[in-house]
Amino acid sequence: MHKYENISAPVIKRLPRYYRFLGELLDNGVTRISSRELSDRMGLTASQIRQDLNCFGGFGQQGYGYTVEGLYHEIGHILGLDHSYPAILIGAGNLGKAVAVHMSFEKRGFRLIGIFDNDPEKTGFEIRGITVFSMDQIEQFLSNHQVDVAILCVPKTAAPEIVDHLYELGIRNYWNFSHYDLAVHYQDIIVENVHLNDSLMVLCYKITDANEPPEQNGKRQLSD
Amino acid sequence: MHKYENISAPVIKRLPRYYRFLGELLDNGVTRISSRELSDRMGLTASQIRQDLNCFGGFGQQGYGYTVEGLYHEIGHILGLDHSYPAILIGAGNLGKAVAVHMSFEKRGFRLIGIFDNDPEKTGFEIRGITVFSMDQIEQFLSNHQVDVAILCVPKTAAPEIVDHLYELGIRNYWNFSHYDLAVHYQDIIVENVHLNDSLMVLCYKITDANEPPEQNGKRQLSD
Numbered sequence: 380m381h382k383y384e385n386i387s388a389p390v391i392k393r394l395p396r397y398y399r400f401l402g403e404l405l406d407n408g409v410t411r412i413s414s415r416e417l418s419d420r421m422g423l424t425a426s427q428i429r430q431d432l433n434c435f436g437g438f439g440q441q442g443y444g445y446t447v448e449g450l451y452h453e454i455g456h457i458l459g460l461d462h463s464y465p466a467i468l469i470g471a472g473n474l475g476k477a478v479a480v481h482m483s484f485e486k487r488g489f490r491l492i493g494i495f496d497n498d499p500e501k502t503g504f505e506i507r508g509i510t511v512f513s514m515d516q517i518e519q520f521l522s523n524h525q526v527d528v529a530i531l532c533v534p535k536t537a538a539p540e541i542v543d544h545l546y547e548l549g550i551r552n553y554w555n556f557s558h559y560d561l562a563v564h565y566q567d568i569i570v571e572n573v574h575l576n577d578s579l580m581v582l583c584y585k586i587t588d589a590n591e592p593p594e595q596n597g598k599r600q601l602s603d
Numbered sequence: 604m605h606k607y608e609n610i611s612a613p614v615i616k617r618l619p620r621y622y623r624f625l626g627e628l629l630d631n632g633v634t635r636i637s638s639r640e641l642s643d644r645m646g647l648t649a650s651q652i653r654q655d656l657n658c659f660g661g662f663g664q665q666g667y668g669y670t671v672e673g674l675y676h677e678i679g680h681i682l683g684l685d686h687s688y689p690a691i692l693i694g695a696g697n698l699g700k701a702v703a704v705h706m707s708f709e710k711r712g713f714r715l716i717g718i719f720d721n722d723p724e725k726t727g728f729e730i731r732g733i734t735v736f737s738m739d740q741i742e743q744f745l746s747n748h749q750v751d752v753a754i755l756c757v758p759k760t761a762a763p764e765i766v767d768h769l770y771e772l773g774i775r776n777y778w779n780f781s782h783y784d785l786a787v788h789y790q791d792i793i794v795e796n797v798h799l800n801d802s803l804m805v806l807c808y809k810i811t812d813a814n815e816p817p818e819q820n821g822k823r824q825l826s827d
Binding site: 391392394395396398399420421422457458459460462464472473474476477478480481482483484487488489527528552554558560562563569571573574575576577578579580581582583584585586587588589591 | 623813
């Protein structure tokens with residue numbers, strides 16, 4: 380009887396990675412693996428891996444390792460990937476289109492059932508077999524379909540009004556590609572952000588940090 | 604004389620967010636702000652903010668707060684955004700195209716100078732004013748241009764060969780959208796990953812976790 384309630388945020392963030400690696404092992408016909416081998420492949424320490432997997436029961440056996448298939452399915456189950464949460468995508472620009480086409484929603488616990496954009500030049504076309512509707516049609520769509528998640532691929536400036544509307548219509552779960560910080564404005568929502576600009580800035584930091592001598596860094600002050 | 608070398612990874616991850624918020628404040632004509640106000644807007648505690656900003660010198664003054672413009676520029680400087688690292692994009696599919704068009708590289712310390720794809724149907728076209736070249740042309744391109752960063756928007760299966768080649772040609776910095784874990788295979792590279800599938804799975808976990816009673820969760824075991 381292992382409880383899962385108290386899995387920490389960092390462990391949760393690592394679960395998808397375990398899931399991906401185990402999926403690869405399965406594809407390659409590997410049936411069991413030691414924490415040591417897993418650590419070599421994942422770039423985590425074996426002790427970190429044992430600790431992580433212990434959080435939800437530690438499926439390993441001393442001297443035997445982990446059953447790849449069992450662990451894979453269990454992590455998928457913990458992640459909730461056996462669900463099929465209906466999702467709509469808002470914004471059919473380059474990014475929205477890439478997200479719609481690129482993602483394996485069905486393997487990740489979701490299914491994409493609607494795409495909306497307020498640009499008349501984008502509506503009427505099909506993306507991934509789904510017709511892009513006008514934003515005006517969202518309310519009617521939501522009265523006919525259960526929708527659990529909205530995927531926001533809209534500019535930051537457009538986001539507040541759109542989210543207000545979606546929130547009013549009952550949407551509480553968001554996959555957010557806009558740079559609008561939803562969580563600050565709504566207390567009772569679930570949001571997972573993809574901040575591409577932030578990621579690019581972190582890369583810039585890492586490169587700069589690696590290439591500039593610390594002495595130089597150290598002398599920077601606000602008054603420079 | 605404040606040293607920056609020891610800024611922890613979590614603080615670095617937050618810097619882009621500070622930078623975005625401060626940029627907004629600047630755009631709105633705000634000249635100074637207290638850690639309390641900053642915390643209200645960012646959803647962090649005031650004490651967390653003071654701690655973070657203290658890492659690189661703590662520009663606040665008791666009873667006065669932070670100078671928005673000074674802090675904005677200093678954080679941008681720490682992030683290295685005043686650089687202009689030349690970057691090439693590999694993979695001109697939906698995702699690559701979205702990244703090329705969507706990102707403000709110039710504001711984030713980079714400039715996009717080349718796009719490559721091995722699909723003849725994609726080469727020859729222009730994206731963001733940049734002609735898409737064939738992968739065969741990378742070597743020649745790199746002999747004529749300094750390139751600091753490769754942005755990988757290729758499928759996982761194609762990534763190993765491409766990265767091997769880029770690594771051989773001297774590229775050591777990667778913005779990685781593929782699900783290939785570069786850092787495991789190369790020790791002396793800098794990589795920042797964008798794992799969209801992982802983010803989607805974390806969202807799935809959050810929704811599932813919020814909607815299923817812990818009793819039920821708690822009873823899950825591998826043998827289920």
